[in-house]
Each structure stands twice: as C-alpha cells, then as structure tokens.
Amino acid sequence: MASAVSVSRQVVSAALALLLLVAGFWASWGTAQHVIFQTGREHGHVLLDRCDGGTCGGAFEPSAEGPVRTPKVTMDRSVGEKKGARLPVVIKPDTAQAVRVGPAGFFKAWIPLGGALLLASVVIAGGMRHRRLAWITGGAGAVLLSAAWATLSL
Template sequence: MPKSSARTSSVRRSRARRFGESAYGVVLVARTGLMGLLALLLLVAGVWTSWNTARYAMLVGGEERGTLTVSACAGERCSGRFVPLEGDGRVRAGVSVARAVAPEVGERVEVVVKPGSADAVRTGAAGVLHAWVPFAGSLLLAALVVAGGMRLRRTAWVMGLVGAVLLAAAFAAM
C-alpha cells in the first residue's frame, strides 16, 4: 500500500529565518511605539505652552479684567492704559500685551492682567484662539510623525486638519 501524501501545506522554515522575522516584528513595534511617544511629547508640549496663556484668557475669575487702550507698539509688545471693568482693579498706565493680539494704536481691547505683573492677555474668542496657536502647531507636527512613523494616515489627516483649522480661526479672529 502506497504511503498517503496527506501532508499539510505548511513549510518548515529555518531557525535563522524565524529569528529574522521575529526581530523585524520587534523593530516594527519599537518604531511604532517610539513614534507614538514622540507624537505624544509634541502634543503635551503644545498643550503645556498654550495653557500658560490660555488659562488667563479662558478662566478670568479672580484676575483683573478690563480694557487696554493701545498707545504704542515696540518689538513684540504693545502697551497702553489699562482701565478695569469692575471696581476690583486700578487704572494703570504701562500695561503691555502681545503685538499679535493687539489692534491698531488708539483702539481698545478687553484683557486680563496677569497677577503680579504688567503683562496682559487678550480675552474673548480672539484671545482664546491665539492662546491655543502653539497647540495647533504641535498638532501639525504630530500629524507628520503619526503619518510617517506610525503609518496612521487617516488619524494624521484629522490631526493636521484640526491644527490647520485652529490656526486659520486664530488668524481670522485677529
């Protein structure tokens, strides 16, 4: 009786080849993990940087709120006279705000004065959007890392579009 050739179709690979395939899988997982950590680091840095200003623009509970009349701009800052909205604060002559959020000389803008300083942060939609610009930039950078390093193209497109929309909204609000 002839031997039956009912052997399965699996082919046994050599030990070196199996090790090479395993090592390649480990490298792929390590690359994806490292790129994920890099993207997370970029996003955390963006939120950290944005929150430094955004907390004053968004949460104006205990700070000095008022209007700033822009009188002069030099370098990165514009300064002017601060008049508080409520009776809590005092009128100040040398309060400054970032030039990017300041209107033309002679115009007024609503601001919050940072505690213990003469620096002000713009409030309202324009101030909040401007405060989150670093996060928008980190979204754009992280989208490149997610697309290139992690091969998650749809996720990267969403991240990039959210970052671009946030940047465009901040630009339009100014």
C-alpha cells in the same frame, strides 16, 4: 526581526507625537488659563499707544469701579493689534501683563497647540503609518490656527 523594528518605530513615533502634543499644550496653557478662568482677575480694556517688536503697551481702563492697580500694561503682539486699538483684556495676577480675552484671545492662546498638532500629524503619518489619525490631527491643527488668524485679524 522586522516586526520588532516596526513595533519599536511605532512606539518611538507615538512617544514623539505625545511629547509634541504635551509641549504644545503646556506652551498654550500659560496664557490660556487666564482666558478660560477669568474670575478673580482684573478685567478691562487696554488702549494701545505703542507697538514695537513683539509687544504692545498702553493705558489700562478697568471694567469695575475701584482703584486702578495697573495703569500701564503690556501684552504680546499679534496680527490685528495696532497702535490706537482698544482691546478687552484680563491682567495676569501680580504682573502688568495683559492677556486678550474673548474669541480672539481664546484662539490666540491655543496657537502653540495648533502648531504642535500639525507637527504631530507628520510624525503620526510617517512613523506610525496611521494616515486617517494623521489627517484628523493635522486638520484639527489647521482649523485651530485658521480660527486664530480669522479672529485676530477682524
């Protein structure tokens, strides 16, 4: 009986940890795909002229010659993005939503996965009793979140 409880605890904990990691990846992928696969998207810079709440907006300056399809864009606000900043961005297809590119944009896109790694490490340590795997998972999440913070605050 005791081994059945132990096995079921580990199975449930593994399923929960996997669910957390899949949800973190899915939440990150919505933005990360635009940062990773930039070909065929409109590139340029945004000059932020307003930041309020969780969004910033400004004028879009395309990198390539041609008609400007999106003169004004908005983007999610994070640390380091202030009024007057000029940031490299890529435009999401068929929207006026910009996504920051470069190292800062890459790490910012993966912030939800970093949080999911930290949460999953607690489940792995407590429910599955795999301390080494929990330290590796939590360390990966901490490194990812630290890299995001460091690149966004530069």
